[in-house]
Amino acid sequence: YQSNYSTSTNNVYYKQQEPISLVGKNALVTGGSRGIGYGIAHELAERGCNVTILSRDETRGKEALGSLPLTHQNQRHGNLVADLSSSNAPKQIDSLLASLKSTTTTDDQQDSSSSSSSSSFDIIVHAAGIAQSSLFMRTNPEETTSIINTNLVSPIYLTRQLIKPMVQSKWGRIIFIGSVVGSMGNKGQTIYGASKMGVVGFSTSLSKEVGSFGITSNVVSPGYTETDMTASIIQSPLASKILEKIPIGRFGHVNDISKTVMFIIESDYLTGQNIHVNGGLFTSP
Ligand code: NDP
Numbered sequence: 001y002q003s004n005y006s007t008s009t010n011n012v013y014y015k016q017q018e019p020i021s022l023v024g025k026n027a028l029v030t031g032g033s034r035g036i037g038y039g040i041a042h043e044l045a046e047r048g049c050n051v052t053i054l055s056r057d058e059t060r061g062k063e064a065l066g067s068l069p070l071t072h073q074n075q076r077h078g079n080l081v082a083d084l085s086s087s088n089a090p091k092q093i094d095s096l097l098a099s100l101k102s103t104t105t106t107d108d109q110q111d112s113s114s115s116s117s118s119s120s121f122d123i124i125v126h127a128a129g130i131a132q133s134s135l136f137m138r139t140n141p142e143e144t145t146s147i148i149n150t151n152l153v154s155p156i157y158l159t160r161q162l163i164k165p166m167v168q169s170k171w172g173r174i175i176f177i178g179s180v181v182g183s184m185g186n187k188g189q190t191i192y193g194a195s196k197m198g199v200v201g202f203s204t205s206l207s208k209e210v211g212s213f214g215i216t217s218n219v220v221s222p223g224y225t226e227t228d229m230t231a232s233i234i235q236s237p238l239a240s241k242i243l244e245k246i247p248i249g250r251f252g253h254v255n256d257i258s259k260t261v262m263f264i265i266e267s268d269y270l271t272g273q274n275i276h277v278n279g280g281l282f283t284s285p
Helices: 035-046 058-066 089-110 141-169 180-184 190-213 238-244 254-265
Strands: 026-030 050-055 078-081 123-126 172-177 215-222 274-277
Touching: 026 035, 026 141, 035 050, 035 123, 035 254, 050 058, 058 078, 078 089, 089 141, 123 141, 141 172, 141 190, 141 215, 172 190, 172 254, 180 190, 180 215, 180 274, 190 215, 190 274, 215 254, 254 274
Parallel strands: 026 050, 026 123, 050 078, 123 172, 172 215, 215 274
Antiparallel strands: none
16 A cells, blocks of 8 residues: 555645635625624624625615725625515515616626625625524414514515526525524424524525525524523523533633635635534434
């Protein structure tokens, strides 16, 4: 047996690769007005992306957008408002995308440096989400539909409406924010868990359909992360009991999640995965 490694002082398998530049790429981050989504929007803007955020509350969205860094010339940021929980969400999404298309065309004709969003995206991060805190038998159909629409149906619809330009440009990154609850389970989070594992199933199959076009699709599943969503739990007496189960010994920070999302975006060969970022609370089998 002769190892290939011994034939040369240089490793013959090593290939020099340029890091992927995100400067000028168009990114859409749903849930970008707060918490995990905002952290991701901020990282993308720092790397020179044109970032568009989508959320429910227009004022909060505008404030968040205004605080994103503009690091490169001609960088454009945009704010979209839609209620992803509504059964009317697909219509809202369609009309937003149609208005983006007309704004982008006008902007490009007039002045490429004006502030607006693009109508096609290279990167989509689905971070908008709502939780649940009711036992299954007490969860009514309206709450069920609202959770499933926000966390599963709307992300799928949005992906459907935005994937064509990615296929045409032969590059794209799609990231869903899942949850440790999907894999680990938790009392009072049946519907939430189902919605979060729903995106894992969707993303895994999607990765197989679009990989040959240079598009990757992955899920990042956070554990308990400090945001508005978890503030009431993290400030309650229950917090110390949860911490006992987290080997790293602290709750997650938004940056723990956004750094992982950036790692995925800057990877060519990572697709179809559900990456757990939870301080060791749950380990994938
Ligand atoms: P936050 O509650 O801090 O922020 C939620 C974001 O989603 C906001 O931007 C909000 O917009 C947007 N959003 C909520 N509902 C809708 C809707 N109907 N239509 C449009 N936008 C909506 O949550 P986190 O940052 O903590 O959570 C982000 C994601 O991470 C979620 O998918 C969540 O399930 C997941 N996650 C979070 C964990 C945690 O511990 N924090 C753990 C595991 C997963 P607006 O500001 O307008 O309300």
